[in-house]
Amino acid sequence: MEKITFEQLQEEIYHEKMTNGLEVYILPKKGFNKSFATFTTKYGSIDNHFVPLGKENYAKVPDGIAHFLEHKLFEKEDGDVFQQFSKQGASANAFTSFTRTAYLFSSTSDFDLNLKTLVDFVQDPYFSDKTVEKEKGIIGQEIKMYDDNPDWRLYFGTIENMYHNHPVKIDIAGTVESIADITKDLLYECYETFYHPSNMLLFIVGPVEPEEIMEKIRNNQEGKEFQPPREINRKFETEPSDVAMKDRTLHMSVQTPKIMLGIKSADLNLSGQELLKKELTVSILLEMLLGKSSPLHEELYTNGLIDQTFSYDFTQENGFGFALIGGDTKHPDELTAKLKQILFEAKTGKGISEESMKRVIKKRIGLFLRSLNSPEYIANQFTRYAFNDMNLFDVVPVLEQIEFNDVKVTTEKLIEEKFITVCQVLPK
């Protein structure tokens, strides 16, 4: 077990790689009631084309299967794991993203027992034809719930606009039609391929004794048998760098129109510190241009083009990345034109300066400190970063390294007409 100390932040992390390949991290947090653990596989909605374990050829699986598997893993022959957790006073949950499936619980007592329940249930699948069929009704309603949500439709509409082939454009839950094709055997095939310990990470944060917990995990893992680790072959079709569609309009039962402008990111082969630096640099750029401290934000607000729902974000992982900017607006076309103008003028230096960059970096450092109050944030973000060979605790040092020239270079590369798309939700 190694110990990594972050002095300024007064935090330390304990790490060990188990012999079966599982990565385990423990961050002790004194003074908290709550302990929190996430058990995550590097397997999400985009992993729909791969060589299944024990097979030789690539195969495609139905859209939404990673999320379906997440639901079904909670069900065992003798009942539901949710029940088990609540008997032990814990609250459990799970989520599926584009690239990860995470199982988690939080508890204020019986941590060791709850941790064992978490690790054991994820490592012991039980799927039957009957329960798979029953789940289709439940997930069908989950899909329809999102169908009625204009913000979700806008978000996926924008991503769909950006991508020609990449599976990031597929809704994480799939469709009622696509999940109809899911079977027990397909679930086992995905499970065996992606839930090997060497493809997973366990993160624990809370008022715990790291040595003791690590010992228990070691014993637990050594008591189970796994195949030797094997490389997972995923296939992604070539994705052109330009957007697939320049615009799209959805009509829904809303009173206020919504728009989202997407910028499709290029140079997608980054990982580690380079990726971290790019994510942070683009975030700084967006904050400088469009944050509440920016005169451009003030202008948009005063002119009635945006309201409090206005937001922006940038994310990138191996193979895809995008910035999303938008919100509710009474003037969707005017806002679209204005946002494009702001973005292109940034390439000439308008709206950005070294001084505002420094201020924004200060703000981001404070934001990072604040987020360290949240065990959920630490566990989820640490895992996402680790899967991309980044370290969450590098955020502050990397922020401090960013220079104004980095922002200029990034702006130059990011903002091009062919990378930009717009999606609108308008009243019917």
Place this chain on the structure above:
Amino acid sequence: MGISLDTIKKNPGYSLHIVKTAQYKTNTLVFKMKAPLKSETATYRSLLPYILQSNTATYKTTPTLRSYLDELYGASFYVDVAKKGEYQVISFIFEIANEKFLHDSEPLLEKGIAFLAEVLFNPKKDGESFDVGTFNNEKRSLQQRIQSIYDDKMRYATTRLVEVMCEEEPYGIDALGDIESLDNITAESMYSYYKQALAKDEMDVYVIGDINEIEVQKLFNQHFKLPNREPARMNSVQKKVNEVKEKIEEMDVKQGKLNIGYRTYIVYGDPDYYALQVFNGIFGGFSHSKLFINVREKASLAYYAASRLESHKGLLMVMSGIESAKYNQAVDIIHEQMKEMKQGNFSDEELSQTKAVIKNQLLETVDSARGLVEILYHNVVSGYAVSLEEWLKKTEAITKEEIIAVAQKVELDTIYFMKGTEV
């Protein structure tokens, strides 16, 4: 167990609640203003904090105000308006890094308190009126915020249930206010309401973090000068159910939204409130509850099927998203679960499971500074001082008989269904 409780100091015009803890890397300041929920003032109260947070006499524009916050290591500052029983509560929430985790150590807390005072007491104004430009921006913004309730159909269905169920009670008023009243508010009338609220509202300030209590008290004496007051109290109206209402509205939705309201006649501070909490936990509060198991897991009708309490009004609300054609089946299953509760058909295991989860939930909530403030504020709203330890102890002691007794009090009031047009 490490439960932090607040030290309360009664200062002229407001109470200062201090919680000293080394748990966080930040210090949190929350300022709360409370007044009875009334249709004449609801929209004023919903608009007020958004005007105040935009700018001040010193920080004349939003960019200058926000740049100042960025300089304070990205202090987070936002406002909120909520309904707590039949009160409308305005909150100003300010969170700032604790300087001991930063390379340079400016006295950030002091700046934070001064900033909060500036926002509250030194707005940008023009004589006896708020600055008209600021006022107009926020008026338009609120109009969109009110309209957007309709756009999120899950939220809209919840709002409709409350409107239908409580149409004759203050609780039926939305905390955001309404468009018609908003149209009639001017920058002058808004300013005059602000003066009134400052003089009459019940005010509470919470300071949470690794702080020096004496110093905090001194800083507040310096920056917060308010007149004494006798805050208005509201006795929650307990309306009897004469006839069960059923309201079905057709909307352009793919999924029907089913919301059901019950009256419990029990509010926070009542002796049987703890039993009501456990009742709700067994009935629909969690993923082991009867609603989740029977509506979702067994019948496969829904993705979500849950219940929650409005603790200061004594209401129990069920919500679920279902296929429109399955309305009758879903309502039958929910009624059946309520019947089971009334007849005491729940196991000792369901009881102990629920207690364990409630305890966990409470302890988790107080792990975040915001959560802690919300728990402590229950005492202000209800006028009862309940400590967290007491809450935990009383919950632990609840018996099956007490839950059955509570169940007898629960009465169905209104079924609201937002039905899809496709069926």
